[in-house]
Amino acid sequence: MADDKHDPTYLQPFNQAHRANKSDGSPAAPFDGASKLLFEQAMAQTRMAVVLTDPNLPDDPIVFCNQAFQDLTGYEASEIVGRNCRFLQGADTDQEQVEKIRQAIREEDVVVVEILNYRKDGTRFWNTLHLGPIYDENGTLKYFFGSQWDVTDIHQSRAEEHHAKAMAREVSHRLKNVFSVIGGIVNITGRSMDARAVAKRINERVQALGRSYEPTLDEAALGTIGVGQAIRAVLAPYDPEGNRVKYRGNGIRTEPNAISAIGLTLHELATNATKYGALSNDTGQVELAWEHARDKVGRTTIEIDWRETGGPRIDGPPERTGTGFNIAETLLSHSRGVLETDWTPEGLHARIILPIANR
Ligand SMILES: Cc1cc2nc3c(=O)[nH]c(=O)nc-3n(C[C@H](O)[C@H](O)[C@H](O)COP(=O)(O)O)c2cc1C
Numbered sequence: 001m002a003d004d005k006h007d008p009t010y011l012q013p014f015n016q017a018h019r020a021n022k023s024d025g026s027p028a029a030p031f032d033g034a035s036k037l038l039f040e041q042a043m044a045q046t047r048m049a050v051v052l053t054d055p056n057l058p059d060d061p062i063v064f065c066n067q068a069f070q071d072l073t074g075y076e077a078s079e080i081v082g083r084n085c086r087f088l089q090g091a092d093t094d095q096e097q098v099e100k101i102r103q104a105i106r107e108e109d110v111v112v113v114e115i116l117n118y119r120k121d122g123t124r125f126w127n128t129l130h131l132g133p134i135y136d137e138n139g140t141l142k143y144f145f146g147s148q149w150d151v152t153d154i155h156q157s158r159a160e161e162h163h164a165k166a167m168a169r170e171v172s173h174r175l176k177n178v179f180s181v182i183g184g185i186v187n188i189t190g191r192s193m194d195a196r197a198v199a200k201r202i203n204e205r206v207q208a209l210g211r212s213y214e215p216t217l218d219e220a221a222l223g224t225i226g227v228g229q230a231i232r233a234v235l236a237p238y239d240p241e242g243n244r245v246k247y248r249g250n251g252i253r254t255e256p257n258a259i260s261a262i263g264l265t266l267h268e269l270a271t272n273a274t275k276y277g278a279l280s281n282d283t284g285q286v287e288l289a290w291e292h293a294r295d296k297v298g299r300t301t302i303e304i305d306w307r308e309t310g311g312p313r314i315d316g317p318p319e320r321t322g323t324g325f326n327i328a329e330t331l332l333s334h335s336r337g338v339l340e341t342d343w344t345p346e347g348l349h350a351r352i353i354l355p356i357a358n359r
Pocket of ligand 1: 088132
């Protein structure tokens with residue numbers, strides 16, 4: 001652009017292109033107040049790197065770059081003007097993206113690509129490059145306009161998220177294997193020690209624990225797990241037709257550790273219901289609701305409400321509630337949670353109350 005410095009008309013093509021490029025084809029609001037001075041000041045002030053190239057010169061060299069472009073790339077204007085922009089590319093630049101640019105230039109089209117570029121000092125950055133043609137008032141191609149935005153941070157966090165998801169899938173896969181290996185060990189040990197019934201009970205609990213994590217591990221990369229998803233997964237085997245357990249809850253989430261206690265407690269409640277309660281006949285129902293609440297000392301809690309109806313009539317609490325409930329209570333107490341039980345004549349009404357951290 002150095003040659004044009006004294007030519008007050010050199011900005012006309014820029015204005016014209018602005019009009020021609022409006023996406024619906026209609027002219028943009030005419031803005032005839034633009035001047036070389038205005039253009040230079042605007043380009044100097046914007047934090048967006050900008051270049052103009054001249055496709056009428058051999059190899060489409062850069063004829064203008066602003067300060068932001070020099071700051072982004074580490075080159076001085078004198079090292080930039082006159083070169084084709086490909087000097088920013090390097091060994092790991094994706095040729096598919098370069099081809100998209102080539103095609104856009106050939107077809108005089110607007111394109112946005114995310115491309116790996118290199119600074120003068122060799123460091124790499126992800127560049128969201130937006131380029132398009134600029135025409136003069138006769139419709140003749142005069143320049144290409146390019147703007148570059150450093151999106152390395154966004155790219156990095158996207159890559160990390162992707163990696164975390166892949167890891168979570170891998171962990172989920174391994175965890176499933178671990179649970180099935182544990183199941184095998186428990187069965188074999190039970191058989192060899194003549195304790196099949198005990199082994200079966202242990203196994204059911206281990207598998208319930210596995211199920212409570214299974215569908216949610218992908219999301220664990222986010223740091224929390226959906227309570228509803230875990231609840232449904234644990235209880236699915238107890239309601240194969242899907243009409244005995246009713247779920248009512250919103251999308252609350254909790255830290256993964258809380259899921260063990262919730263999963264195992266629900267498993268015990270469901271086992272009990274299958275043997276003695278609402279799921280032991282053909283018509284009983286379990287209603288499950290979960291929500292955030294506050295306990296007596298003002299802590300935020302997750303409350304899971306379990307209400308059985310339609311099962312055999314109950315004449316008060318059972319004399320012994322068995323090991324299952326003990327396991328559940330112990331696990332809950334590790335997370336400062338409680339299991340409240342109310343053995344009403346219609347069926348068991350239980351509440352799992354678990355304080356949650358960081359709220
Ligand atoms: C206005 C304009 C700006 C460009 N900016 C960049 C850029 O910032 N980074 C990049 O890698 N390529 C950029 N390019 C693309 C290259 O200059 C070149 O067109 C591309 O590498 C395809 O052509 P080639 O096959 O001749 O290399 C830009 C092209 C134009 C027209």
